Amino acid sequence: MKKMILALSLSLLSPSIFASEQPINTECRTCFSYEQFKTAAEAKAEVNKTRNVYVMNLDSATIKKFVVSKKIEGFKTLPGTGGEPDGEGGTLPSKQIPIYSVTVTNYGVEQSVLNKFYDLSDAKKQVLMSVQTIQADKVPSNVAGSVWDLVGSSSTQNKVAQHYNQYTNLESDLSNYATAAGKVTGVLDIEKILISVNFGDGSSAIFSLYGILNGELVWDFERGTDVDLNKVEPNFDTKNAESYDFSKGGADVFLDFYNAARRAGVSFYSTSGGGSSSGRVTCVSKGVGKYICTYAN
Structure with missing residues (x-):
């Protein structure tokens, strides 16, 4: 996912109450064909519920609406189960697993939903533009010389985060993104925005933006790679x-x-x-x- 990488958890930023009758809005950055959008909607199906699911590719400004329902059609026996002693003189029954039926129907997207979607898409594009601008700024050696310096050191991780917090345009763009997200009706499930930063020794690290607290960006160190392509984890x-x-x-x-x-x-x-x-x-x-x-x- 993963260049300069900011991770924005919109479930944190959206004030929606997750009621069963609310629509689901889910981002799918890898959805381009109709079948890909449909598959993403099907993945949101819940048993005995009929839901409106809006699948969004914010990067390409494409959204599709589906009505999704899921029900149990029957059960089948799991092979190799049943007949074992139950410890009380009897035997255990065979294990039954449900057989599901999922219905996914495509509908046109309402204009009111489209308006909010385009606002959200535009806001995300602005965030990514800001990300690209600061991505060229290498981590100063007095902050951290290598991605390995971040491992097991929360203070160094925070110092790197603070270095990039000086970019006020990014903070403003993220605030606008959060505002646009908060206007979306229903459950909002958006992918993280990530930022990839580089160090003087040729290594790199990926941070995700957790949110904005007290007017300040909060970052999490996700993972990294050193110059020999060794995988580097936070701990x-x-x-x-x-x-x-x-x-x-x-x-x-x-x-x-x-x-x-x-x-x-x-x-x-x-x-x-x-x-x-x-x-x-x-x-x-x-x-x-x-x-x-x-x-x-």
């Missing part, structure tokens, strides 16, 4: 085995990685007893509280 994973490559970034990037892992309590072991690595690092769990990374100099 160092100390449960799953993972391999990292530092053939391009070399010892400098390895040191940033090392510091991030040490903040998470990871132990390191060198097969040659030296100091820094410019190659591959393998990390595995050795039991509860024991996560060891091995590297060769």
